[in-house]
Each structure stands twice: as structure tokens, then as C-alpha cells.
Amino acid sequence: MAEKVLMKGNEAIAEAAIKAGCRHYFGYPITPQTEIAAYMAKRMPKIGGTFLQAESEVAAINMVYGVAGAGFRVMTSSSSPGVSLKQEGISYIAGADLPALIVNVQRGGPGLGGIQPSQSDYFQATKGGGHGDYHLIVLAPASVQEMADLTIKAFDLADQYRVPAMLLADGTMGQMMEPVELPDLPPAEIEKPWAVRGTKGERKHNIINSLYLDPELLEKTNFERFEKYKVIEEKEAMYESFMMEDAEYCVVAFGIAARVSKNAVVAARKKGIKVGLIRPITLWPFPKKVMAEAAEQCKAFLSVELSMGQMIEDIKLHTGCKKPVELCCRTGGMIPAPEQVLGSIEKLAKENQ
């Protein structure tokens, strides 16, 4: 009907994946991301796609591995404990250089934790997560519109670089409803000559594998993969800069924490504090350059996170520890109020004049 629709974040991910040409979804229910599976269960049969509720997260990620090897756009989604279960499969997919989308709508942890929103899987998402030397491309949406846009972007980047991508959201982003405009463009066409789709007797067969009998060959493959990572780090970092032009203090936050922080930054400006916000949109690659520039410009940094402080380590790393970096956080499913962030900004400004 109209161009804009009112969607839950989880639904926006699912519909955007379909728009991106994903016709294969494998998953297992877990709050707060179950709407993705529910939506796929309703939509996929109508468009000739596959929705399959696997017997476990482990099974689902290995089904993703299979379809990715055949060169089709494929995804799975889960929430924190379920994503932990998927890690072995994710490492295999990374080791076989396959594109796929893994969605993590985070909830409180560790362990079974709780069903309320969290950002405490930052380390797991950005530092590998499973075993071995690898990275995922990690995208962190901060609105329902971005849930849709970054899902499509994740599929494109994954195909372009043959790297698995992760959409790292949180329970609030998954459950909240906002107007969304879905693109009407056809999905990007990216050639996949490596895919296992039958040779028709016309070429040498392709092999999808992550096992190397020769350690030298495994080392060479890892070196080559990291050359590719260098290109991704150089070209694909994304971030949003808010009120940074004349900022003396810099708040760094992603996803739902960035939404709360934006309100706090506006409130602090009204009190005369020159503060701005950098919102990383890609968590890996981390927006290093802008962080290094901010380290020259600003007196101190504030990391706002729904965790005990994970991204704060990357902020310290990429500002070269030149300026103090403080933490403002809630954890376990709690969300900082704008007033808490404002209080932390005021304290930061007072202590770093």
C-alpha cells in the first residue's frame, strides 16, 4: 500500500533479508528475536523460499554453512546464548570463506542471563567469537530503518568479500516499532564462481572446506584472508558523527545506547558543555580513523554501553590512550537513562577541563 510501513525491528530484519534475495532461513526460537523466525515462517512459503526450524542452534548454523557453500543468500538469527551455540559453525563458515548473515538480537548474560536487552556480546562479535584467526563484519543498527538497511548492506558486504557478516542488535531494537521504508531495488548480483552447484561436466569441481592437512597451506590461507581484512578495514568502516565539529568531549556509543546518548548530548549542550557523539555503525571494522582524529580534538571520552565495558577497550586502543576514557553503563538487561548519561558527561567535563 503506502511506501512506509510500521514495523518491529525484528520484522524489518526479516523483510529486508527477503528484499536482499535471501530465500533460506534456518533458526531456533529464543526471546527476544523470535519474531524474525515467526515472520520468515509466514513469508518464506509464499515466495518459494525455505523456512526451517532446526532441532538446535548448532544444526541451524550448519544448514547455513551448507546453503552458503552452494552460493545462495542465507541467514540465521538468534539471541546471545543461542549465538554462543553457533560459534563452531560460524568459525567453519569463516574458515571456508563463505558469505552468510548471522543476526544476534542480544539479551542479558552471561549464561542464560535474561530476556531484556543488552550489548554484552561485543567481544564475541568483534573479536572472532569462535576458534581460530578470523573476523566477522559486524554492523550495529540504531533504528528500525537501519535494521532493514544494514541487513541488506550485510548481505552485500558478505558476498563482496566472502566473509560472514553479523548484525548485532539488542532486544529493544528487535522489539520496538518505527516507520520503515523498504527499498524496491532488486538485490545486488554478485558472481560466485566458487559455489558448489554442480560442474555440468564443464569445469573442475569446487571444494568448500575448512580443514587443511598441510600447516603451511593453512598459514598461507590465513595470511591471504588477513590481507582481505586489511582492505575491509580500509574501505568499509562506517560511523555517524553528531555535534562533533567543535566538541571538546566525545561520547562513543552504538545501537540503543547511542539513541539514549544522543538525548544526553543535546541536554549537555544546553548546559554549555561542548560534547559530541561518535556512533560506530560497523563495530568490525571499528571506525579507527575518526577515533584517532577525535583523540587529537577532544579532552576526554565517554563510552556508553549496555555491558560492563567492552567497546571501551577499542576506544582506548584507537585513541592510543592519549586521553582519558570513562565508562557509563548498565547491564543485565537494564538501559541507562539519558539523565545517567548526562550526569556522566558533566562529571567527565568537570574532571577534564
Place this chain on the structure above:
Amino acid sequence: MAKRVHIFAGHYGSGKTNIAVNFALKLKGEGLAVRIADLDIVNPYFRTKDSAKELEEAGIPLISPAFANTNVDLPALPAELYSLVQQKTSCAVMDVGGDDRGAYALGRYAPAILEENDYEMYFVVNFYRPLTPTPEEALGIMREIEQAAGIRCTAIINNSNIGNETAAADVERTLPLAEQLSALSGLPILYTSATPEVCSELTVENLLPLNLQKKFF
């Protein structure tokens, strides 16, 4: 004469909870004794309980699952809910979970509600929701809900909106769709609901202004 039991059902995210809370406040404003119940066994966030303070201040008892808004993801309803259908001295507003899955919970109370036969079951629809963009698809969801609940809907509430960005024109565009749904189902459109600001610009009959709006972020 208003009915005693008012049931709000519909697709996920069609606005049932918001309308149920506002409707309870409206009944109370008309001088009636009202109780409201959260029957949602599906949705973990954004629930009737978020309005607990406003309901308490208005003198409207809220019956809600013990674990609502906690980490216990348990689809269980309190025994106290039976008082809604057994104690007939006050009006009952029932906020049902989304889709047929949410409506199964209502089925438990359906025999008593049907026997008393003093109810309205409203089908809340938002044509801007992606799975109910047409009257036909909305009707499909309505039928699934009726089957799961064991009760037929009696009226339609058109709650079409695109969140904070909704303008009166956005609601007007959906009026013919609501009419078609009415013709297809044979049910009257009891209300067109929107924020008070949008309502003030609409010329439709039977407007339901949603005075209480829960804002989260």
C-alpha cells in the same frame, strides 16, 4: 447500553494494548467500574503493565501475569483472571496477545464469555503493518484469531498509523480499506483511533483519541 466484556484482539503490533488501556480509561471516565487484564503470553516487552501507574491512579485494577516485564519468559496466566468472567459487577477489558498464537489464551475463557453473551470482541487493524496491508490479508488474520479464541469478532477498530510520523492524511488513506474489511467481514467499524492531535484533523465519525501514549525511546 455498553457491553460488560470488551476484548481487544488483532495482529502483532496493531496497537491492541494501547487501545485497551485507553478504552479502559474511557469506560472509567463514563463512571463505570472497570478492570483490565493482560492476556499476552507471546510478547516479552511493551505490555499493559507499562501503564500500571496510570491505571492505578485511575482506579482500574490490572490483572497481569506475575512474570510480565521480568526475565521469566513463562507463558502462564494467573488464576485471578477467572474473576473477569465470573464476577459480573464490573466491566472487563481484555488485552489479548497478537495473532492466533496470542488468541489461544483467550480460548480458556471463551465458554464463560459466550454463555454470558454480553461482550464485544474488537479486531484492531493497522493497514501500515507489513502483514496486513490489504483487507483480504487482515480478514485472514481475523479468521485465524477467531478460530484460536473460539469467539467471533463483533466490530473493527481502524488503528492505522506509522508511529510518530503519522499525519491525518495517512489515516484517511486507510478509510476505504477499513470499509472493505467491514464489507468482507460484515462487521461495523466501531472506531477509528489515533493520537488526539491526529484526531483533531480528522472528520471521520466515531473517533477514539488515544490520550495516553507510552513513549519509550
